[in-house]
Amino acid sequence: MENKPDGRRVRMTKMLLKNALIDIMKNKSIHMVSIKEICEEADVNRSTFYRHYDTQYDLYDEIIEDIASDIGAIYKNDYTTVDFLTKVLEYMESKRETILVILSDNGKVSLGEAFVLFTGRFIDHNNTSELVTYVLEFIAAGLTSIIWSWLNKENRRPASDVARMLHNLMMHGVGRVIRLSGVIKEMKEKEEKEN
Numbered sequence: 231m232e233n234k235p236d237g238r239r240v241r242m243t244k245m246l247l248k249n250a251l252i253d254i255m256k257n258k259s260i261h262m263v264s265i266k267e268i269c270e271e272a273d274v275n276r277s278t279f280y281r282h283y284d285t286q287y288d289l290y291d292e293i294i295e296d297i298a299s300d301i302g303a304i305y306k307n308d309y310t311t312v313d314f315l316t317k318v319l320e321y322m323e324s325k326r327e328t329i330l331v332i333l334s335d336n337g338k339v340s341l342g343e344a345f346v347l348f349t350g351r352f353i354d355h356n357n358t359s360e361l362v363t364y365v366l367e368f369i370a371a372g373l374t375s376i377i378w379s380w381l382n383k384e385n386r387r388p389a390s391d392v393a394r395m396l397h398n399l400m401m402h403g404v405g406r407v408i409r410l411s412g413v414i415k416e417m418k419e420k421e422e423k424e425n
Contacts, residue, residue, distance in 0.1 A: 244282060246272040248293050251286065255331045260290055294332065297325065311400075315393035319377070323389060326381050333378050369400055 250271035254263050263286050269276050283289045304317045322329045373396060380392055 240282070243274060243278060244292075246274055247279060247282070247289055248296075250274075251289055251293070252328050252331050255334075256327075259335070260286060293328065297328070297332070312390075312393050312397045315396050316390045319380075319389035319393055322377060322381065323386070330378070330381055333374065372399075 247268060250268050251260075251263065254267055254271055265276060265279055265286055268274075268286060268289070269279050279289075283292070300321060301318055304314065304321060307314075307317075309317060376392070376396065380386055386392075
């Protein structure tokens with residue numbers, strides 16, 4: 231009878247491989263990453279890699295699945311929309327390097343597509359009109375862009391502030407967010423000073 235691999239050792243190996251792939255993808259597209267590179271970065275034998283994954287894409291997809299699962303677990307809680315967005319943003323901030331790599335051009339899909347594909351899991355396409363699907367995809371792509379910009383800043387606003395802004399944007403539109411932020415007032419004051 232063959233001994234089953236130790237669960238902790240398997241989790242550790244997978245974590246090493248995932249971290250190695252993310253580190254490599256900071257500078258290189260997933261399409262250019264070799265399994266040899268991943269194994270060298272993780273200090274893991276190729277046979278060990280193949281025990282868990284067939285390709286680098288399988289490893290990448292598991293990273294995406296882990297993130298989707300974690301966000302799905304947040305989604306299952308009975309949070310208000312703002313609290314849900316805050317928790318998701320805090321989670322993304324805790325996984326900042328991974329999220330930025332996945333949403334970068336080095337991932338398998340472009341920035342907007344990645345988030346749209348992810349959020350599409352929560353849309354019931356059979357019971358949602360085509361127009362509503364377009365609107366939801368538009369919102370998802372916009373959210374992705376905002377999250378990308380937010381995570382790229384060293385001195386980021388707190389997740390709760392960004393969550394409130396995102397909620398206002400989704401529920402009340404761009405015009406209200408701009409009015410609430412005072413941007414229009416500042417622009418008018420600047421124009422008056424220039425004239």
